[in-house]
Amino acid sequence: xxxxxxxxxxxxxxxxxxxxxxxxxxxxxxxxxxxxxxxxxxxxxxxxxxxxxxxxxxxxxxxxxxxxxxxxxxxxxxxxxxxxxxxxxxxxxxxxxxxxxxxxxxxxxxxxxxx
Amino acid sequence: xxxxxxxxxxxxxxxxxxxxxxxxxxxxxxxxxxxxxxxxxxxxxxxxxxxxxxxxxxxxxxxxxxxxxxxxxxxxxxxxxxxxxxxxxxxxxxxxxxxxxxxxxxxxxxxxxxx
Numbered sequence: 001x002x003x004x005x006x007x008x009x010x011x012x013x014x015x016x017x018x019x020x021x022x023x024x025x026x027x028x029x030x031x032x033x034x035x036x037x038x039x040x041x042x043x044x045x046x047x048x049x050x051x052x053x054x055x056x057x058x059x060x061x062x063x064x065x066x067x068x069x070x071x072x073x074x075x076x077x078x079x080x081x082x083x084x085x086x087x088x089x090x091x092x093x094x095x096x097x098x099x100x101x102x103x104x105x106x107x108x109x110x111x112x113x114x115x
Numbered sequence: 116x117x118x119x120x121x122x123x124x125x126x127x128x129x130x131x132x133x134x135x136x137x138x139x140x141x142x143x144x145x146x147x148x149x150x151x152x153x154x155x156x157x158x159x160x161x162x163x164x165x166x167x168x169x170x171x172x173x174x175x176x177x178x179x180x181x182x183x184x185x186x187x188x189x190x191x192x193x194x195x196x197x198x199x200x201x202x203x204x205x206x207x208x209x210x211x212x213x214x215x216x217x218x219x220x221x222x223x224x225x226x227x228x229x230x
Binding site for chain 2: 009031040041042043044045048050056058088090092093094101102103104106108109
C-alpha cells in the first residue's frame, strides 16, 4: 500500500514563527503536492513538485515556499506564520505516468493553528 | 484554466436509500481523469471511484457509480444502499493529461447518512 506520512497531525505555532510541514511518501512517486483545506473552499493547491528540486506554484502560493531535496520528501515552509494561515494542510503524491495509478494518495493532514 | 464545481454544500439521506452528488467541471482538454474522493471524520482522503474521459462506460465500484456526461461536463456520484459509514465529505476532482498532472478539487459536499 502507498503510504504518505505527514510529520504532525496537530501543530500550534506563534505569529511570525518559521514553520516546517514535512511529508514523506514511500512509493517512488514523481509528483507531490501541498493543498490547503478550508471549509467552503475545498482543497486549494499551494505548490506541487514533479521531480527532485523542481517545483511549480499552485493557486495560492503567497506566504509559502517548498523544498524537495529527495524524491520521497516534500516540505512546506511558512516563512513567517500568520493567523490567516490557520488551516488544514494536506500532502499528496502521485505517479500519473502509469494508467493504473492515476489517483493522488493523501497523508492524514496537519491541522495548523497560528496564534 | 480548469474548474470543478460542486453546488451542494450539504446533503442527507436515510440509511439504505440512494443519493446522488453533483459535480460539473470546465476544461478545454479532451483527455483527462475525474475522481470522487471521500474524507471521513478521520480526515484520511480515500479514493472512491475514478473515470477516464476517453471511456464512455460509466465507472462502478460496488455501491458507488458515476454518471459521466462528457459533452455536458458533468460527473455525478450515485451511492446506493447508503450506510452510516458513508457519512463524510465528498470531493470531486479533475486531472488533465496535457500538462503537469495536477489535481483540481471542488469545494466538497458534506453527506450525512441518517439512521
